[in-house]
Amino acid sequence: MLDAGYEGVHLDLEPLHSGDQDYLALLDDLRAVTRAQDAQLSVAAHQIDPLPGLHNVAGLFADHPKWWSQRFFGQVARRVDQIAVMSYDTARPLESTYGGFVAQQTSLALEVTPPTTHLLMGLPFYYESNFSHWGHAETVAAAVRGARLGLSRTDPDRELFGLAPYIDFAASETNWSEYREGWPRPRP
Structure with a gap:
């Protein structure tokens, strides 16, 4: 990929x-290659356990791991230039509980992401309603509020922090306006 002229590599390996x-070994190997070529290494990351150890319990009942431990998230974050939390598909039924979940995820991620790694919180730029993603609750506005709250609580001066729309080809004008209205970050 780098020989083809790309400026970096992004991995989204699921589950x-x-x-x-x-x-982790793969990331170490890729990091050596990307550093040698002055390229970026970026990954999409699962959500962090809202309760420590919950990923172990959830793994007993589901084939797809929903969460990573905060420790593992930090291990991944220390090996990459950029990490994007997939902070959607949470099964939260209310906008307020979804926003609170994103705030918690933001804080948990900031606690273990080095300041040299760019942390991005994913935004739900799509609409669907099912058990894992309630469209009326998982809104861009709620995600932006949650990310801002988590950032202000945990590391308000963080330089390498942002939001990442997923999936922009399905985005509506409402998604974009909620993003623009909720994320007016002053620039230095």
Whole structure:
């Protein structure tokens, strides 16, 4: 990819279980290559356990791991230039509980992401309603409020922090306006 002229590599490997040592080894190997070529290494990350150890319990009942431990998230974050939390598909039924979840995810991620790694919180730029994603609750406005709250609580001066729309080809004008209205960050 780098030989083809790309400026970096982004991995979105799913499902990926918390604690996967092969993944960490892969990131170490890729990091050596990207650093040697002055390129970026970026990954999409599962959400962090809202309660420590919950990923172990959830793994007993589902084939797809929903969460990583905060420790594993930090191990991944230390190996990359950019990490994007997939902070959607949460099954939260209310806008307020979804926003609170994003605030918690933002704080948990900031606590273990080095200041040299760019942390991005994913925004739901799509609409669907099912058990894992209630469109009336998982709004861009709620995600932006949650990210701002988590950032202000945990690391308000963080330089390498932002929001990442997923998936922009399905985005509506409402998604974009909620993003623009909710995320007017002053620039230095």
